[in-house]
Amino acid sequence: MTTQSPTLRLIHLSDLHLVEEGKLLRDVMDTPARMRQALDKLVTLDPAAIIVSGDIGQRNHYVHDDAAAYFGHFQDHLDIPFITVSGNHDPIDSVGTAFNPARIASGPELCDTVHDIHGLRIIGLDSHGVGRNFGHLTEAQHSWLAEVLQEPAVHGTLLTVHHPPIPSTTVSQRGSGLQDPETLHDIIKDSDVRAILSGHYHHQVAGTLGHIPVWVSGAASYNFDLFAAPTMLRGMDDGWATIVDVYPHTVTFSSLLLTSRQQVFTKDVS
Ligand SMILES: [Fe+2]
Ligand SMILES: [Fe+2]
Structure with a gap:
């Protein structure tokens, strides 16, 4: 079993x-290099697809054309x-048609897409939020999602x-997730949706x-120290991704450290 x-x-x-290449995030972090190194390691895990759940670029940095080409x-x-x-x-609209070239359908917003990965359907939704401290889905998106979900997929x-449609652990980020998660729940509760992946x-x-289930992946760039005072956000330089394994009867989420750590031992288990 x-x-x-x-x-x-x-x-x-x-x-x-x-x-942009040659610049540093907050004057300390080379996020393009972090992404390249991460993807070189991640492809060795032989994924069937890679899901990128937003904040591709840092605000006011114009990197989306290069990112689309790199993903391509x-x-x-x-x-x-x-x-x-x-x-x-x-x-707004920076994750446009140059992204998601394998989509089999599109929704009301440019990055609302449907993908079919060997029978698993993956639906991406634009939760907006530029210039706001929370995300939301429009009525048109709700209607589109309900329509797409009327027909179940082979593997869900x-x-x-x-x-995320769930609260943050950090006190200062509470309320910055997806507004009105109840409506999303009403739409998907009787559908074949098996999990929601957020950032x-x-x-x-x-x-x-x-x-x-809702899974919020650690960021590939910086992550908040959960020991920081409730009134403080302290960004740390560890970067993370997630392995999502889809089984017939469950979906698992394994955090994957992208940055350095020390080996304690090895053991041959073959
Ligand atoms: Fe972010
Ligand atoms: Fe964000």
Whole structure:
């Protein structure tokens, strides 16, 4: 029972906060280099697709054309589709048609997409939020999502949306997730949606929307120290991704450290 292999392995990346080549995020972090090194390691895990859940660029840095081209390289040469939604740092419509070239359908916003990954449906939703401290879905998006979900997929559906429909662990980020999660729940509660993948909080947190699991990946760029005082956000230089393994009867989420740590031992288990 526990020796079964996943039906599909996916990688979930979030919050790259890219700056232009030669610049540094907050004068200390080379986020383009972090992304390149991460992707070189992540492809060795042989993912069927890579989900990027928003904040591709840091606010006021114009990196989206380069990011689309870079993601396209993996899709064209390694046959790994990238499923990308925008975050509150990404200018309106910056995650446009150059992204998501493997989409099989599109919704009301440019990065509302449907992908079919070997029978698993992945739906990306633009949760807006540029210039605001929370995300939201429009009525048109709600209607579109309900329509798409009327027909179940072979292996079910995952949703990806930048703003999580669950609270943050950090006190100061509370209320900055997805507004009106109840309406989203009403739409998906009787559908084949198996999990929701989000980012935005820059710390890992898992929860549920009704009975549906919600996973918030750690950011690939910086992450908040949960020991910091409630009135303070302290960004740390560890970067994370998530392995999402999709089995017939469950979906698992494993945090994957992208930055350095020390080995304690090795053991041959072959
Ligand atoms: Fe972010
Ligand atoms: Fe964000």
